[in-house]
Amino acid sequence: MLLTTTAFGIQIEIILIILIVIILALIVALVLVIRRLEYVNRKYYVIMSGKKGKDLEKVILTRFKEMDKVKANARRVTSEHKKFKGQLDSCIDKIGLVKYDAFDNLAGNLSFSLALLNQDNSGVVLNTMHSREGCYTYAKEIIKGESYISLSEEEKEAIKKAMTVEEEIEALTSPDETFDID
Secondary structure (H helix, E strand, O other), rough: OOOOOEOOEEEEEEHHHHHHHHHHHHHHHHHHHHHHHHHHHHHHHHHOHHHHHHHHHHHHHHHHHHHHHHHHHHHHHHHHHHHHHHHOOOOOOOOEEEOHHHHHHHOOOOOEEEEEOOOOOOOEEEEEEEEOOOOEEEEEEEOOEOOOOOOOOOHHHHHHHHHHHHHHHHHHHHHOOOOOOO
């Protein structure tokens, strides 16, 4: 029979059994960690041994140099993009055309107003009136959708078409629209 001494109100035998179980669990965990470490070490030595290891180091250093070149190239492309974007903002990208008969059935619908605008709705509206005697073309400057010279109804309509061309395209290509066929 063992001595029945107590520590902290628990018998020493129970404390001893608990400690032995904990030690066994730690030994099992230690064995598993050692096996895993050996596995990783073997993989490491295979990769780093001999010529392959030196090649791997070269490859990694080469990739870092390539990444630096890619970063420098990305900075250059971003800079060029900003430059071109600034130039594109002043380019004509909105067009509105209205054809009409300037002289009520005398020349047909050969007359037209053509609005050529940039992103800021600035540009020019060309008005060409065709008659039996000749063809007359007028140009009026447009600044932010407005003109300092009075505009005809056809010129106003051409400007309005040019300013809303993106909305019209969006409406035509929008996948949200559904059509009921009944």
